[in-house]
Amino acid sequence: MPESFIYLDNNATTTLLPEVADAMGEVMVLPYGNPSSPHSIGEGTRGLIEEARKHVAELINAEPEHLLFTSCGSEANNQVILSGLNTSGLNRVVTSSVEHSSVKNLCENLESKGITVEFLPVDSTGLIDLEELEESLKLNKAFVSIQWVNNETGVIQAVGEIAAICRKYNCLFHTDAAQALGKINIDIDSFKPDYLTITAHKINGPQGVGAIYAKNVDSLSPLIISGTEEFGKRGGTENLLGIIGFGKACEIRKRDYNKSILKMAEYRDIFEGIILKALPELKLNGSTIKRVCNTTNIEFPGVDGRAMMGQLDNLDIICSQTSACLSQIPEPSFVLIAMGLDVEAAFSSLRFSFSSLNTLEEAEQAAEKVIEVYKKIKSLFNY
Numbered sequence: 001m002p003e004s005f006i007y008l009d010n011n012a013t014t015t016l017l018p019e020v021a022d023a024m025g026e027v028m029v030l031p032y033g034n035p036s037s038p039h040s041i042g043e044g045t046r047g048l049i050e051e052a053r054k055h056v057a058e059l060i061n062a063e064p065e066h067l068l069f070t071s072c073g074s075e076a077n078n079q080v081i082l083s084g085l086n087t088s089g090l091n092r093v094v095t096s097s098v099e100h101s102s103v104k105n106l107c108e109n110l111e112s113k114g115i116t117v118e119f120l121p122v123d124s125t126g127l128i129d130l131e132e133l134e135e136s137l138k139l140n141k142a143f144v145s146i147q148w149v150n151n152e153t154g155v156i157q158a159v160g161e162i163a164a165i166c167r168k169y170n171c172l173f174h175t176d177a178a179q180a181l182g183k184i185n186i187d188i189d190s191f192k193p194d195y196l197t198i199t200a201h202k203i204n205g206p207q208g209v210g211a212i213y214a215k216n217v218d219s220l221s222p223l224i225i226s227g228t229e230e231f232g233k234r235g236g237t238e239n240l241l242g243i244i245g246f247g248k249a250c251e252i253r254k255r256d257y258n259k260s261i262l263k264m265a266e267y268r269d270i271f272e273g274i275i276l277k278a279l280p281e282l283k284l285n286g287s288t289i290k291r292v293c294n295t296t297n298i299e300f301p302g303v304d305g306r307a308m309m310g311q312l313d314n315l316d317i318i319c320s321q322t323s324a325c326l327s328q329i330p331e332p333s334f335v336l337i338a339m340g341l342d343v344e345a346a347f348s349s350l351r352f353s354f355s356s357l358n359t360l361e362e363a364e365q366a367a368e369k370v371i372e373v374y375k376k377i378k379s380l381f382n383y
């Protein structure tokens with residue numbers, strides 16, 4: 001790993017905040033018991049988990065008893081969709097064509113097992129058509145799972161309106177809010193989804209811990225069957241350190257919310273502005289109006305994004321092309337393809353995502369390097 005680098009891949013994961021690491025470190029050296037144990041040491045550990053649950057709940061304005069911890073956002077998405085089908089007895093899922101692979105691949109797997117899945121298309125800005133959703137639900141009831149914020153483009157779906165449509169047709173609604181947490185003011189009460197899923201490592205919390213909000217916790221069925229942990233809905237001894245870190249990261253984001261999102265938006269906009277001023281031929285992928293504060297996805301026409309990414313990496317600028325979990329597959333982004341880009345344009349695109357730990361200098365320096373690398377590669381191939 002280089003000693004110093006500019007990290008602009010925060011939609012893949014973020015660096016732990018020092019305060020989060022401290023909170024985890026403090027707990028690490030405690031003589032902690034199993035949170036399910038009925039003795040005082042176990043109760044002490046359980047108290048720490050409940051404190052963390054309260055902080056996570058507060059960031060999304062939910063009641064703590066509606067939140068349960070999982071090992072990650074992917075597990076949360078899997079459990080919610082499988083539970084939703086189980087509880088409702090439905091055999092139909094409506095989702096979008098730009099979901100994270102933990103929803104997309106699960107839905108494809110369900111399809112192969114005889115569940116009907118409708119993957120709603122998106123337009124060139126990355127948004128689903130609400131009328132199309134309504135038409136679909138009018139015809140047949142379904143379990144609906146639509147992400148809040150796209151991990152590659154930062155495009156924000158209209159979850160408030162989607163939830164209302166689902167209620168109108170008596171359909172259960174889940175939103176994957178992994179990329180919305182801490183970047184959008186999530187207020188469960190304002191749109192009342194049936195389920196919402198989040199993960200800690202997108203807001204400078206630890207990797208390997210996620211959570212499910214469920215309006216009706218009893219409607220969840222466990223993926224891991226064991227004892228009474230997490231209301232009997234998620235077996236296995238809890239990831240205490242991860243949960244402590246998640247709670248701390250949420251507490252800090254709630255405290256610093258306005259400052260954090262303004263900072264991310266400012267640096268993303270400065271970065272984008274410098275690049276587009278120097279290279280007006282570049283295109284931004286996805287809506288720039290309905291877009292989360294930290295992400296930009298840029299198409300560099302005629303240049304292979306993977307080559308650019310490698311060159312930037314050599315200059316200690318870290319960015320990405322698709323989500324981390326798909327980066328090992330030599331295929332173009334299915335999200336960009338769903339938005340109508342051709343294969344070449346998709347391969348020519350790069351995602352840059354900021355966190356509250358980035359600085360103004362980093363945004364400016366990274367933008368200059370991006371311009372330099374793009375011009376260099378272009379000149380090599382005499383475009």
Ligand SMILES: Cc1ncc(COP(=O)(O)O)c(C=O)c1O
Pocket residue numbers: 011012071072073074075077100102147149150151176177178179199200208209210323324
């Ligand atoms: C939109 C979205 N959903 C779900 C996940 C999965 O979260 P986790 O990495 O905790 O499994 C991610 C992570 O990249 C994501 O971006």
